[in-house]
Amino acid sequence: MDFKTAFKPITVQPQMIEVKSFEMIDEEIGEHSFTEDQYPVVRRVIHASADFELGKSLIFHRDAIRSGIEAVRSGKPVVADVQMIQSGVSKQRIEKYGGDVRVYISDPDVMEEAKRLNTTRAIISMRKAIKEADGGIFAIGNAPTALLELIRLIKEGEARPGLVIGLPVGFVSAPESKEELAKLDIPFITNIGRKGGSTVTVAALNAITLLAEQE
Amino acid sequence: MDFKTAFKPITVQPQMIEVKSFEMIDEEIGEHSFTEDQYPVVRRVIHASADFELGKSLIFHRDAIRSGIEAVRSGKPVVADVQMIQSGVSKQRIEKYGGDVRVYISDPDVMEEAKRLNTTRAIISMRKAIKEADGGIFAIGNAPTALLELIRLIKEGEARPGLVIGLPVGFVSAPESKEELAKLDIPFITNIGRKGGSTVTVAALNAITLLAEQE
Numbered sequence: 001m002d003f004k005t006a007f008k009p010i011t012v013q014p015q016m017i018e019v020k021s022f023e024m025i026d027e028e029i030g031e032h033s034f035t036e037d038q039y040p041v042v043r044r045v046i047h048a049s050a051d052f053e054l055g056k057s058l059i060f061h062r063d064a065i066r067s068g069i070e071a072v073r074s075g076k077p078v079v080a081d082v083q084m085i086q087s088g089v090s091k092q093r094i095e096k097y098g099g100d101v102r103v104y105i106s107d108p109d110v111m112e113e114a115k116r117l118n119t120t121r122a123i124i125s126m127r128k129a130i131k132e133a134d135g136g137i138f139a140i141g142n143a144p145t146a147l148l149e150l151i152r153l154i155k156e157g158e159a160r161p162g163l164v165i166g167l168p169v170g171f172v173s174a175p176e177s178k179e180e181l182a183k184l185d186i187p188f189i190t191n192i193g194r195k196g197g198s199t200v201t202v203a204a205l206n207a208i209t210l211l212a213e214q215e
Numbered sequence: 216m217d218f219k220t221a222f223k224p225i226t227v228q229p230q231m232i233e234v235k236s237f238e239m240i241d242e243e244i245g246e247h248s249f250t251e252d253q254y255p256v257v258r259r260v261i262h263a264s265a266d267f268e269l270g271k272s273l274i275f276h277r278d279a280i281r282s283g284i285e286a287v288r289s290g291k292p293v294v295a296d297v298q299m300i301q302s303g304v305s306k307q308r309i310e311k312y313g314g315d316v317r318v319y320i321s322d323p324d325v326m327e328e329a330k331r332l333n334t335t336r337a338i339i340s341m342r343k344a345i346k347e348a349d350g351g352i353f354a355i356g357n358a359p360t361a362l363l364e365l366i367r368l369i370k371e372g373e374a375r376p377g378l379v380i381g382l383p384v385g386f387v388s389a390p391e392s393k394e395e396l397a398k399l400d401i402p403f404i405t406n407i408g409r410k411g412g413s414t415v416t417v418a419a420l421n422a423i424t425l426l427a428e429q430e
Contacts, residue, residue, distance in 0.1 A: 014335065014360075021386040050384050050409030051266070087302040088413065120229065145229075169265050169414075171236040194265030198303065199384075199412045 021047055025055075032056055037065045041189065041207040048203035049195075057191040058204075059182055064163060065211065067187035068137060071162030072212035075099045077133040078205065081122060081146040081168075085139055088202040093209035099136075104128045122146035130159035137208070139165045141201030144173035151180050164188045165204050167196035236262055240270075247271055252280045256404065256422040263418035264410075272406040273419075274397055279378060280426065282402035283352060286377030287427035290314045292351040293420065294344040296337060296361040296383075300354050303417040308424035314351075319343045337361035345374040352423070354380045356416030359388035366395050379403045380419050382411035 025046050034042050038060050046055035075098025080086050086103045094101060104110050104125035114121040122143035129138070130153050138161045140147045147166045153159035166181040168174040171194055178190045189204055240261050249257050253275045261270035290313025295301050301318045309316060319325050319340035329336040337358035344353070345368050353376045355362045362381045368374035381396045383389040386409055393405045404419055 017387045024386045050386060083302040084299050088299040171239045172232045197414045199414050
């Protein structure tokens, strides 16, 4: 490869950009009632979305942070509903404890079973995930149907995730799926309303793995 | 794989969810001055973010839609700044015209050159991209430094993208990089402010490829 373009120095210090961004968030967030161990997740979600409303809409089960950290440290798998989350998450902090990041939605057996049962791959992927990755962190940022199925499996006693990060975005089903999650007495991070998505799910997950490493 | 869990029908019609969501967006968006060919991009960005403020902050160069459609139809490559965009975009509508989706940021030569010049991989990845994918669609949702470098290369006459989708998110550099893009007289889609990110960049790109297929 030939880089003929003359190099012109541009002030680029990604680390400094993050530090400065976090300072701006701390200054602008105003009043909130997040605990000291929840706030790093909120801050990173705001950093990834530039959206204080979204950050402040987060809700945490009281065991969410502790149980999420435990899942990471004990090398439990992370299950994502879509490829984008698997691509975006910082994997080295998961892998260093023996964990990995999995997406079941494009597995041939999931596709086949979804067709056979005339349902979505998102639903079937959760049924497979609870068998192979129970106790892990479930990070759902896209498919409310996946979250609703996971909730059903939890209620029926078939799934015991270490942490559910449920942040699907959308106008239909997404808000309802998050309301259902917030009713459960299991470790969860979710939010109120339509907003969410893969990038903020990645941000929440990265915050948890950072906490696992730091504390 | 064994799916012992009894199948319970859940009302899941992803197509219907999208139709219903689009109806809700049309109802709630209120007044705007987007043209008929820009609106499908705005709507899809709102669909992916559940954020009307973000959707309504979009700015289009007058040639953006036409030139983006042309780039897709003539099989030009799509260059993304990060893997998440490559994972998230609907590739079949790009590939059917002969195009592909590329990310240069983890290429060994890019990593090596960034180290040698003590700069970021995002910057060097754009220098490589303009050589190998000129005339293509540049979809930048994460790294303002990549967008600033692309703008510099365009100004110096070294890059002639078919369309720049510049929607990096963030508190530092991202808003400034988008202001700079909006000053250029080249086909661009960008927005005003801090918001943006990989998922909305994917949404804008998917909207363009859908237009390319439909019109």
